[in-house]
Amino acid sequence: MELDVTVIRKPFTPRDTLGKYAGILTYQLTILKSVHVGKSEYSLFQTQEMLELKDKAHEGFEALLASEITKKSQFSKITGFVEVNEKPCIPGSTMKGLIRSRLELLSTPINYSVNACFSQVSFSQTVSRCHQAIWSNSIKDERGFPCDRNQNDNVCAVCDLFGAPGLSSRVTFSDLLGNPSDVEIKTLNDKTALEVFKANTVLSGKIIFKSLKTLSELGLILIGLGVCCKKDGKITSVRVLIGRHKYSNLDMGEAKITLSGIEWFKKPSEWNPDLHQLMNQAVEDCKKDYPDIANNACFSEAERREQLCH
Incomplete structure (x- = not known):
C-alpha cells in the first residue's frame, strides 16, 4: 500500500561561494564481496583473437598471459571493467x-514528511524483489515528482546537495582506481562472466564538498x-x-567505507x-535537521540482503 508523504522542499543553496564549510574528505573502500562496474563486452571475434594469441605464448609472462586468455576463451561473453588510463x-x-x-531510501516518513524525493520515479515498479524487500520501509512512499530547478527553485535536502535538473552538485567524487592485479573473472553462468574487483581489494577516494551551510549537510x-x-x-x-x-547475486556487490581524513x-x-569529534557532531546535528x-x-x-534475499 502506497503512503502519500510530503517532500520538504526549500530554496536551493547558491553555488557561487565556498559557504560556511568546504573541504575534501578522503576515504577507503574495502571490497568485501566482488564488485563489478561494467562498461564493455568482449565479442566472440575477440575471443578467437585471444585463442590465436594463446598459441604464440610459451613461457614466463607469456605463459601467464596464456592462462588468462584460456579462462576468457571459455565464455561467449565477458563484461569488462570500466577503465581509466588502463586501470580498473x-x-x-x-x-x-x-x-x-x-539517502533517498534511508529517508522514512516522520509525520508524513521526508527530506528526500525519489530522483528516479517509480522505484517500486522497476527494481528487483530483493531491492523491494530490503527497502520496503521507503519505496512504498508516494513522493510525487522529483525535484527540478527548471520548474521550481525549491528542492529537497538531498537534491540541494547532489544536484537536480538545472542545479549543479555541491559534492564531487573522484574515481577509485585499482590495479589490474586487483581484478579477476567471475562466472555468472556457462556462457557469461564478469571482470570484478576481488574481495579484500582496498581503493582510495576523495570527496570535494563546498557551499555547505550547516554541519548537518556534511552529516x-x-x-x-x-x-x-x-x-x-x-x-x-x-x-x-x-x-x-x-x-x-548474494556473492557480489558488498563493501565497507572508512573515512581516513579531512582537509578544510x-x-x-x-x-x-x-x-571522530567531527563525525559525531555531524551525525547529532543531522538528527536534529534531518531525523527521517x-x-x-x-x-x-x-545485512538486510542476508536476512531477506535467498
Missing part, C-alpha cells in the same frame, strides 16, 4: 549514485557513505551494496575538531 575503476559517478540512493554525506553508525558511544561503518548484480578549505575560525534520514544511519542494506 569504480567511477566517481557510481559513488555519487550509491550515496544519493542510500548527510557521511551517512550516505555508511560511516556514521553510532553504537555504544562509538562511530562505526556499516556494510553497503555497490555495483551491478548486487541484488541478484573553509570552516569556522578556531574550530578544529578531530575526525539520520535515525537510520545504522541501517545496512548488506
